[in-house]
Amino acid sequence: MKVGILGTGDISHAFMEASAIAGIESVAVYNRSFEKAEAFREKYGLVEAYDNVEWFMQDNRFDTVYVGMPNGLHCTYALQALEAGKNVIIEKPFCANLREFNELYAKADEKKKYLIEMDRILSLPNFKAIQEHLKETGFVSAVSANYSKYSRRYDAYLAGEVPNVFSTDMAGGALMDLGVYEVNIIVALFGMPDKVIYRVNKLSTGVDIAGDLLMEYPGFHANVIVAKNSYGNCHMIIQGTDGSILSEGWPSVLDNLSFIDHQGKKDIAADQPYDGFAYTLMDIKEIVENNDMDAYMARRNQSRRVMTVLDTARKSANIVFAADWQA
Ligand SMILES: NC(=O)c1ccc[n+]([C@@H]2O[C@H](COP(=O)([O-])OP(=O)(O)OC[C@H]3O[C@@H](n4cnc5c(N)ncnc54)[C@H](OP(=O)(O)O)[C@@H]3O)[C@@H](O)[C@H]2O)c1
Structure with missing residues (x-):
């Protein structure tokens, strides 16, 4: 290659x-x-x-x-x-x-x-560790994730510019930029949700600067927070009747991975010296x-599922990109 x-x-x-x-x-x-x-x-x-x-x-x-x-x-x-x-x-x-x-x-x-x-x-060692430990959680009862990171480009927006990441012409916004990671993880672990609802704060450009995404599954809801105008307690937690899997950090990295149950908290992180790109x-x-x-078709199908959730979420929040107007 x-x-x-x-x-x-x-x-x-x-x-x-x-x-x-x-x-x-x-x-x-x-x-x-x-x-x-x-x-x-x-x-x-x-x-x-x-x-x-x-x-x-x-x-x-x-x-x-x-x-x-x-x-x-x-x-x-x-x-x-x-x-x-x-x-x-x-x-x-x-x-x-x-x-x-x-x-x-x-x-x-x-x-x-x-x-x-x-x-x-999908290739992250820590994502594979989550997959391996998922059955130990028992019945999943709740999932939540927060990816909130103040963007230096938000300052540019406040100064009157329209950076690509905040432009509907460029298919920007917090969901497309940050939420895509959380959606990817949740869909890869649990499949397609029954229902998707996205509630947002919009910029004057029409994109979401922050929002709450609800993905409904039989027996539990996944709640996803994204924000590009604040720092949050970035994490992801999958809570189950027998135990919970917690990642403390950016959902794009899934580091500081632990399993929590009645015995306490144990480290289940994989060896992950590189970032997800590598x-x-x-x-x-x-x-x-x-x-x-x-493997190719599995990735392609996963990309399609993620794209479908992103489209549905945007529709529920009335976020319209330039690309949506084309036939
Ligand atoms: N930045 C990150 O940390 C990051 C992380 C993960 C994934 N990504 C993904 O990487 C992609 C690029 O994001 P980015 O933030 O790097 O974008 P960006 O900085 O706005 O632009 C990246 C490149 O695209 C060129 N470009 C921008 N607007 C253009 C236009 N209208 N016509 C032609 N070329 C144009 C830029 O050229 P100029 O230098 O001439 O402007 C630059 O070389 C996105 O899909 C994003 O989701 C980014």
Whole structure:
């Protein structure tokens, strides 16, 4: 697998660090500004820097494109990459809505290319530890999670700017940015909820700056809090009749993992020296190199379920993206 990188934001730098751990080579980079693309190329010793996306896509020295662009641009760039015959690794959240999701996978199937979300959760050793210990909780009676992190881009918003993460054109908002991790975990553990209700505080741009997401399951509710204008006690807890699984920290990392029951609290954390990016990339590399269709389809189905919950949640909160207006 050889990669061409779309975008030079913080996340593309994180990609470079994680891909070094996963043993993945990157060859070229694109940014709309040549100076930024060239600075990125130089920093990591890549072969080519582009400010022309068509030329970037035609470069046959890489077979896979990493889409490190704002949410609202994922679909456009991923379609271009698939059309050019590349596999695609796409940032979370997968895209703006289910319509784009279906369009993207139709193109991936037509071109017989891999299209995989950089989800960060499913490959995490601590997520696997939760899966292993889940049966020890007995009957699950409640789930709650809080991912609240004050965004420096909120200050920019307050100063009159519209950063991508707070733009409906770019499919932004707290749910798409932070809640996607919590939804991913809950859906991966418990499947699709019977009902989804999202109550939000909106910015003038129309996106959610904070909100409460309720996911109803038979026998329990999952309550998810997200906020980008405050710091919270970030955690996730799965409470059961025999014991509870608690992660104290960001739900995207699931660290400080413990099991709580009548005997007290015991550490059940896995060995997890890297962030989720590296583990996901290792798994993606394995899927592509071993042509592992079972693992590929499992990830694809999970991405679809997450996208479905995000769409339903936004509908209940009347959050409308530019992408929702397109037929
Ligand atoms: N940032 C994080 O910590 C983080 C963590 C996990 C996942 N992600 C995901 O990574 C993706 C990118 O997020 P981000 O916060 O890094 O986005 P960003 O900083 O707003 O932009 C990332 C890249 O996209 C380019 N870009 C922005 N707007 C553009 C436009 N209108 N046309 C063409 N290029 C444009 C930027 O170029 P310029 O430099 O020229 O603006 C930059 O190279 C999102 O899907 C996000 O969910 C981000």
